[in-house]
Amino acid sequence: MALSTQKVTPETMPEPVDRPTPRRKPKREVTTIGGRTLKPSTLMMGYGYDPTLSEGALKPPIFLTSTFAFESAAAGKRHFEGITGQREGGAEGLVYSRFNGPNQEILEDRLGVWDGAEDTLVFSSGMSAIATLLLAYCQAGDVIVHSGPLYAATEGFIARVMARYGVRYVDFPAGASRADIDAVIARGKEMGRVALIYLESPANPTNALVDVEAVAAARDALCPETPIAIDNTFLGPLWQRPLDHGADIVVYSLTKYAGGHSDLVAGGVSGARYWIDPIRALRNTMGTILDPNTSWMLLRSLETLEIRMQRATANAVAVCDYLKDHPKVEGLGFLGLLPEGSQKDIYRRHCTGPGSTFSLFVRGGEAEAFRFLDSLRIAKLAVSLGGTETLASHPAAMTHLSVPPERKAALGISDNLVRISIGIEDAGDLIADFEQALEKV
Numbered sequence: 438m439a440l441s442t443q444k445v446t447p448e449t450m451p452e453p454v455d456r457p458t459p460r461r462k463p464k465r466e467v468t469t470i471g472g473r474t475l476k477p478s479t480l481m482m483g484y485g486y487d488p489t490l491s492e493g494a495l496k497p498p499i500f501l502t503s504t505f506a507f508e509s510a511a512a513g514k515r516h517f518e519g520i521t522g523q524r525e526g527g528a529e530g531l532v533y534s535r536f537n538g539p540n541q542e543i544l545e546d547r548l549g550v551w552d553g554a555e556d557t558l559v560f561s562s563g564m565s566a567i568a569t570l571l572l573a574y575c576q577a578g579d580v581i582v583h584s585g586p587l588y589a590a591t592e593g594f595i596a597r598v599m600a601r602y603g604v605r606y607v608d609f610p611a612g613a614s615r616a617d618i619d620a621v622i623a624r625g626k627e628m629g630r631v632a633l634i635y636l637e638s639p640a641n642p643t644n645a646l647v648d649v650e651a652v653a654a655a656r657d658a659l660c661p662e663t664p665i666a667i668d669n670t671f672l673g674p675l676w677q678r679p680l681d682h683g684a685d686i687v688v689y690s691l692t693k694y695a696g697g698h699s700d701l702v703a704g705g706v707s708g709a710r711y712w713i714d715p716i717r718a719l720r721n722t723m724g725t726i727l728d729p730n731t732s733w734m735l736l737r738s739l740e741t742l743e744i745r746m747q748r749a750t751a752n753a754v755a756v757c758d759y760l761k762d763h764p765k766v767e768g769l770g771f772l773g774l775l776p777e778g779s780q781k782d783i784y785r786r787h788c789t790g791p792g793s794t795f796s797l798f799v800r801g802g803e804a805e806a807f808r809f810l811d812s813l814r815i816a817k818l819a820v821s822l823g824g825t826e827t828l829a830s831h832p833a834a835m836t837h838l839s840v841p842p843e844r845k846a847a848l849g850i851s852d853n854l855v856r857i858s859i860g861i862e863d864a865g866d867l868i869a870d871f872e873q874a875l876e877k878v
């Protein structure tokens with residue numbers, strides 16, 4: 438069988454054990470007023486929730502239940518006739534909490550608003566979202582084409598876990614040109630069916646951008662049935678909307694900017710229903726869904742998402758403006774200070790803001806970087822990013838310690854690299870903190 442030309446459809450996926458469960462609809466949403474389309478920041482306060490379904494509670498209660506009662510035996514039968522296909526129209530209402538629940542459904546509706554996505558799923562972590570996506574789309578003999586670098590656990594899952602099930606990969610560097618992307622996809626097609634193109638932009642930890650439009654054009658020319666998934670954790674959902682640039686599935690670690698308070702772990706995928714259905718079926722089977730309590734916390738986070746991301750980004754611009762000319766700073770990897778060139782060109786086409794996570798290269802090596810980190814008084818020394826508080830870490834000695842030296846060198850993960858995620862504190866206070874820490878170097 439010529440696998441590389443086989444259409445990737447839900448029919449070619451492994452048979453799902455459970456079918457998706459459509460929801461009981463809340464009242465009709467108000468999404469326009471007088472011809473004006475309401476903005477996501479407005480919709481975050483109520484979209485997807487109907488108080489009349491919850492005793493009039495203004496905010497959704499947390500639904501701690503593992504199962505949902507049928508209204509009658511006939512309703513239960515009707516439900517199962519729907520999910521088994523014996524009746525047109527599919528299942529009605531909620532049935533079991535491994536498949537979905539009210540808090541998760543409201544959250545999924547609201548997340549989808551930001552990306553302009555038809556359907557969204559939430560997961561127990563960014564990694565469980567990514568793992569469920571990869572397992573849903575790939576089978577033995579398939580090839581994943583991905584950009585590099587990826588978040589270390591994603592790279593490991595593709596290279597080591599998916600390899601155990603006969604799935605191989607080829608990769609191209611994040612900044613690759615159309616010609617280079619074409620060549621890597623062509624190499625992938627020689628190895629087997631290209632089941633998935635997986636991108637991360639900006640990449641963790643280098644901030645390198647992928648030209649999503651060029652990848653989409655290459656896909657259309659070389660493997661038109663293959664979906665493009667992209668990890669949008671660093672800039673999304675505010676500063677980048679990859680579905681508008683040719684991607685099919687957007688992936689998130691919601692632990693970061695979406696959660697935004699460094700107090701929860703969650704993940705998400707969004708896209709057209711056609712692409713999300715196979716992932717939903719596998720999530721139903723595996724139970725990688727997010728719990729109701731964390732979903733509720735995320736609903737709260739989304740109400741302030743725009744102002745948090747705007748403030749953190751304005752702070753990062755101010756801090757980087759101070760750092761860029763400091764004599765003890767060798768360089769900055771900040772999207773707001775890209776020199777003219779192909780990365781700036783991608784930035785202009787794909788992004789509406791630089792975010793607040795960047796690399797700071799301290800003049801010197803590990804000793805100087807450590808002295809800087811240990812001297813910070815406001816910024817906390819911790820991995821992760823996207824919280825209300827400023828965090829700083831040392832990728833070479835922490836998150837990327839196990840990466841071989843040659844790969845670290847190729848990715849620019851040097852001993853003097855400090856990764857910073859700016860929060861929503863006062864910008865002047867943050868500058869004062871960096872100033873006194875650099876004095877100690």
Ligand SMILES: Cc1ncc(COP(=O)(O)O)c(C=O)c1O
Pocket residue numbers: 562563564565588637641668670671689690691692702703704821
């Ligand atoms: C870009 C990116 N994707 C995915 C993940 C994994 O997300 P989680 O930690 O929520 O599983 C991370 C975590 O740092 C990340 O930075």
